[in-house]
Amino acid sequence: MTYTxxxxxxxxxxxxxxxxxLRTRLLIRKSFWVSxxxxxxxxxxxxxxLTGLGVVRYDPDTxxxxxxxxxxxxxxxxxxxxxxxxxxxxxxxxxxxxxLPVRGGAGRPNLARPVPAAPGRxxxxxxxxxxxxxxxxxxxxxx
Amino acid sequence: MRQLTYLALLAGCLxxxxxxxxxxxxxxxxxxxxxxxxxxxxxxxxxxxxxxxxHRGQWHFDRRYLLGLDVAGLPLEEVLxxxxxxxxxxxxxxxxxxxxxxxxxxxxxxxxxxxxxPPR
Numbered sequence: 736m737t738y739t740x741x742x743x744x745x746x747x748x749x750x751x752x753x754x755x756x757l758r759t760r761l762l763i764r765k766s767f768w769v770s771x772x773x774x775x776x777x778x779x780x781x782x783x784x785l786t787g788l789g790v791v792r793y794d795p796d797t798x799x800x801x802x803x804x805x806x807x808x809x810x811x812x813x814x815x816x817x818x819x820x821x822x823x824x825x826x827x828x829x830x831x832x833x834x835l836p837v838r839g840g841a842g843r844p845n846l847a848r849p850v851p852a853a854p855g856r857x858x859x860x861x862x863x864x865x866x867x868x869x870x871x872x873x874x875x876x877x878x
Numbered sequence: 879m880r881q882l883t884y885l886a887l888l889a890g891c892l893x894x895x896x897x898x899x900x901x902x903x904x905x906x907x908x909x910x911x912x913x914x915x916x917x918x919x920x921x922x923x924x925x926x927x928x929x930x931x932x933h934r935g936q937w938h939f940d941r942r943y944l945l946g947l948d949v950a951g952l953p954l955e956e957v958l959x960x961x962x963x964x965x966x967x968x969x970x971x972x973x974x975x976x977x978x979x980x981x982x983x984x985x986x987x988x989x990x991x992x993x994x995x996p997p998r
Contacts, residue, residue: 738931741927741931745923745927764981764982765978765981766978766981769978769981770970773970773974781887785887791938791940792937797936817963818967820919820923821917821919821968824918825916825968832912833987835987
């Protein structure tokens with residue numbers, strides 16, 4: 736497979752991880768896209784230095800040839816997949832630390848597998864108080 | 879000095895994002911076990927992808943810009959790339975979440991329902 740096709744597969748894989756496997760749904764969150772917009776500039780800088788200086792050199796046959804700040808456009812996709820996969824795992828692990836189910840999904844109905852509502856049973860387990868972002872000085876609880 | 883180029887670039891990424899931990903207090907390094915666990919899939923898949931690409935000749939490295947140490951068949955710096963860049967990403971996401979509490983990232987504990995709307 737060329738680098739271009741590998742990037743397509745990588746992007747799809749990271750998207751499936753975020754939306755289906757872990758259901759962290761970062762791809763529909765403003766917080767993620769604003770974070771990525773900030774990272775995008777630095778991504779261009781880092782990729783640009785690496786490829787501009789020639790630290791990494793590409794076989795022209797494996798890329799489209801479209802470049803942005805020296806770097807093949809594929810590098811942006813590679814970086815995006817790496818970032819999305821990592822952040823999806825980070826959030827999923829944070830859900831566990833907060834006492835939530837690791838897989839998301841309680842926030843909106845899952846149309847594929849509707850679960851009958853159990854009367855009198857809370858939809859979510861309440862989180863232990865103060866696990867999320869405790870005040871400075873308190874002991875790390877979920878690190 | 880040229881051999882330090884790639885390593886210095888990665889060090890710059892870590893130094894540049896360090897104030898997010900030290901000044902803004904995002905507590906990413908403080909939650910290091912969660913951080914290490916979150917890095918593993920990207921590190922494993924990234925290194926695998928990289929080894930495949932190098933094996934297929936899709937890209938190669940100019941050794942003049944590298945320390946010359948190899949880890950798992952790749953230059954040390956290239957392996958560290960898959961640690962450093964994801965750390966910077968987590969720091970950035972947590973910084974945004976800290977500055978904009980109204981933009982959840984998905985791991986927030988549910989608040990007691992006041993308006994009947996489920997937390998996202």
